[in-house]
Amino acid sequence: MIRDARPADLEQIIAIEHENFNRPWSEISFLNEFKKNKCDFLVYEENGHVAGYIIFWYILDEAELANIAVGKKHQRKGIAAKLFNTCLKKHPEVSMIYLEVDKTNTGAICLYERLGFKTTGNIKNYYGKDKDAQRMALSL
Numbered sequence: 001m002i003r004d005a006r007p008a009d010l011e012q013i014i015a016i017e018h019e020n021f022n023r024p025w026s027e028i029s030f031l032n033e034f035k036k037n038k039c040d041f042l043v044y045e046e047n048g049h050v051a052g053y054i055i056f057w058y059i060l061d062e063a064e065l066a067n068i069a070v071g072k073k074h075q076r077k078g079i080a081a082k083l084f085n086t087c088l089k090k091h092p093e094v095s096m097i098y099l100e101v102d103k104t105n106t107g108a109i110c111l112y113e114r115l116g117f118k119t120t121g122n123i124k125n126y127y128g129k130d131k132d133a134q135r136m137a138l139s140l
């Protein structure tokens with residue numbers, strides 16, 4: 001089931017974030033997402049537990065995929081694709097979606113290419129010294 005994230009989910013969300021990222025978002029960063037207006041913060045719940053989440057910022061016809069992660073034991077079951085497609089369905093007005101991804105994150109880049117994203121450029125040192133980002137965009 002996909003539903004809005006709640007503050008009570010934060011412990012599980014943060015555990016998934018730490019399991020997946022070397023530079024995880026802080027608790028404060030996640031808490032701030034609850035206060036934003038033009039933001040979908042959704043979780044995929046399975047058997048009462050959070051298996052993954054997405055943070056999708058939108059304004060007019062543009063959006064930014066700000067964060068997406070799935071717990072390691074739940075990966076490759078289509079959860080990220082379902083979370084992303086739920087955001088698309090909620091915002092038919094959105095026609096361009098942008099994101100940045102670590103250039104070495106081949107799994108995420110495969111997901112984004114599968115969803116139709118194209119690489120539009122690189123951002124040097126985006127994640128720290130010599131840690132470049134790949135900028136990607138999806139035109140709908």
Ligand SMILES: CC(C)(COP(=O)(O)OP(=O)(O)OC[C@H]1O[C@@H](n2cnc3c(N)ncnc32)[C@H](O)[C@@H]1OP(=O)(O)O)[C@@H](O)C(=O)NCCC(=O)NCCS
Pocket residue numbers: 020021067068069070071074075076077078079080081082100101102105106107108110111112114
């Ligand atoms: C990237 C991530 C969100 C994908 O989540 P997921 O639920 O496993 O992805 P899905 O099952 O929806 O994948 C859909 C398709 O994307 C592609 N894909 C997803 N993960 C992949 C991987 N690790 N390697 C290769 N292709 C992958 C595949 O084509 C997959 O379809 P298939 O399983 O039928 O081959 C997950 O691996 C993750 O949480 N990674 C760590 C966090 C992260 O890097 N987030 C992105 C930050 S920019």
